Amino acid sequence: MERITITIDEDLLATVDGLMNRRGYTSRSEAIRDLIRDAASRENILSQAGECVAVLDYVYDHETRALAQRLTHELHTHHDLSVATMHVHLDHERCLETAILRGPAPALQKLSDTVSTQRGVSHASLHIIPVEPHTHAHAKDHSSEA
Numbered sequence: 039m040e041r042i043t044i045t046i047d048e049d050l051l052a053t054v055d056g057l058m059n060r061r062g063y064t065s066r067s068e069a070i071r072d073l074i075r076d077a078a079s080r081e082n083i084l085s086q087a088g089e090c091v092a093v094l095d096y097v098y099d100h101e102t103r104a105l106a107q108r109l110t111h112e113l114h115t116h117h118d119l120s121v122a123t124m125h126v127h128l129d130h131e132r133c134l135e136t137a138i139l140r141g142p143a144p145a146l147q148k149l150s151d152t153v154s155t156q157r158g159v160s161h162a163s164l165h166i167i168p169v170e171p172h173t174h175a176h177a178k179d180h181s182s183e184a
Contacts, residue, residue, distance in 0.1 A: 102158030
């Protein structure tokens with residue numbers, strides 16, 4: 039194993055220490071290795087053109103001029119990626135939307151970036167899961183039918 043030295047500010051170190059304590063890591067090194075593994079895994083998924091499913095969550099201010107229409111327009115423009123959307127009213131100004139997406143990871147990331155960078159959108163998060171293609175058809179058991 040290689041030894042490296044990094045320099046980070048106090049606030050970021052406090053974040054690493056908090057993560058370390060919450061998750062039960064025995065050292066900062068293990069916590070940082072795990073964060074790097076997570077980032078590497080995400081980069082690997084994004085570099086592949088295979089089929090993925092994703093969940094895009096975002097909170098937005100529905101009072102922001104024409105934002106709801108722009109968000110709806112983006113999902114309609116990418117109807118080939120959009121499976122379903124759930125809309126929740128959090129309070130008088132804010133809404134939470136969760137979009138279930140399916141398609142190549144780079145396209146899902148691009149749609150996520152387009153949605154999450156709209157003025158008035160906050161707390162956006164994209165979770166991508168690779169989907170292995172089916173190699174065989176599912177056979178239905180007809181033995182119980184008469």
